[in-house]
Amino acid sequence: MSLLSVKDLHTSFFTSTGEVKAVDGVSFDLDEGKVLGIVGESGSGKSVTAYSIMQILSNPGKIVSGSIKFKGEELVGASAEVLRKIRGNKISIIFQDPMTSLNPVLTVGDQLMEVILLHTGRNREQAKDRAVEMLKLVGVNEPEKRVRQYPHEFSGGMRQRVMIAMALACEPDLLIADEPTTALDVTIQAQILELMKELQKKMGMAIIMITHDLGVVADMCDEIIVMYAGQVSERGTAEEIFYNPKHEYTKGLINSIPTISDERERLKPIGGNPVDLLNMPDGCPFSPRCENAMKVCLEVDPKELVINENHISRCWMNVVEGLENKTFTKAAIEEMYSHE
Template sequence: MEKILEVNDLQIDFDTFAGSVKAIRNVNFHLNKGETLAIVGESGSGKSVTVRSIMGLLANNAKVASGSIDFKGRDILKLSNREIEKIRGNDISMIFQDPMTSLDPTMPIGKQVAEPLLIHGNVSKKKAMARAEEVLELVGITNAKNRMKDYPHQFSGGQRQRIVIAIAIVNYPEILIADEPTTALDVTIQAQIIDLMKELQNKIETSIIFITHDLGVVAGIADRVAVMYAGKIIEYGSVDEIFYNPQHPYTWGLLNSMPTLDTDSDRLYAIPGTPPNLLNPPRGDAFAPRNPYAMQIDYQAMPPFFKVSDTHYAATWLLHPDAPKTEPPVAIRKRQEEFRRLVAEGKITQPENDEGGVKDDAE
């Protein structure tokens, strides 16, 4: 498939009073045209910083130490602010986590949806407002024509998220970045937003980077999955490979922390320990102190990516030929069985997988 975006050896540091934080450490991935790539991991793993660098929205104390972000033959990191502004909101758009902080409480929603058109397109205000109404209807705002002059506080949480999506897609972007777009919503509304994004992807033919900490959300929307930990991608593969054949102990932990219908609500699993301090990144595997399967080499050397299949790679010494044989915990197999059941019952609709992989030095 045609690559529309490629991130190569990206390293981002943050200057702090305590020193330089190595927030993103040699991250590589690509996005194919028309696909959905999910980037998953705990809070603080580097997901949002990675995608904000694509949008040119890094904090003032952030510094891109190395790497490139190629979009349609141009390195975004080498563009001027004016050139990036032409791309942001037009070719590449972003849906943020909290719609109330994304929307202007003093401006009617019709004007807010039309604003990207007026900034990027050579259209009249009348045409922009007509397009805004059309897109609001597209995202499911009932009676959109009569609600164009309403303000954000007059809508429910789910409706506000739909309005934020309308703002992001009004220019029909080639890439849509969704940064935890369902976290602030209840489960029922989450499912509606996920279904809406899949429907919109087909209608406007956009590619999606979906950021989340919830692997359960990933199951119904992603083609490929990249798992991040401590500023690095540590496993990637198709959605089937990540759910049915995970290889990294951190991925096992994420899957194990997903509640199931059989889960006792008082006994939710959590990965023990905390992520490392990236002021001084560990020499070996950053997950080693939290990994019950860690070996001595995990503390001494960073594991390379080992090939599991043509589309599946994982950076763990457990895949070395000389490593002891290990299997995912029994709890994960129960979650896999439930996942299969939900797919069979049609409660989770899986996208068709492609044969794209994430670039790494090991390839």
């Protein structure tokens, strides 16, 4: 049984101008001790997927349909009591900006102790010892002194380490890291990623790493999901995604990663703008920005195609690959689907 199983998840925001389908039919499984990367541009649905798993969506967001099972227990529709026992204890999350996630008027030690006291049977003295232990574990210098300091007395990298310590204080089975290195410089970013890798191996927990940068997850993830417009565009092992990409959006993301092999080579950004979720195109969501879009791409939204047992993609290029005639009518495609 998978540690986490998400099936056909649909999460929408109901606004005055219409329904925004932020997550549109996302499915995946995550086993114990594995690392899953969720990659995509801003607005692709990565963070909303994480918040749906944690059940911390704010109005007007709502899970419309689908299933989220953690260790076989359904979280969609679960009571507040059940969720309270899971959040921060069995499933923890690190948010994007540590400065806005930490309370500026409470010491770092008090905030760490709050989590420990809430989810464990420790008393205040034991909770303080655990807080010092966690700060030491994540590489904060002089932890006995630091527990008495406030967030503004920490650098950005140190605040992020505090957030990691807080998330791991109760030794969760699953850690969700929502762009944990976005606001950090490259050197500190590398340190934080290395720290997370070390802690993951040491504690044996599963991780969902959410980022817009494929380079961040290159050597960290066992499996990668590429999201666009709330959908899973491509899913596969890290090796399959990097060395055998099958979706035009994934190829664009990989091509936009800077390299040092040729300093004169210009970056290749993906053209156009992200799709308007209130006015989705009839066909593939990426088709308005795709250089290789065909007529069928503009008319029919492709379904998931199995490339191999470790790789799926939603792209018409995989259907017509190797065929001389690349002209499909909408009627012909619908006829093909009708026989499934």
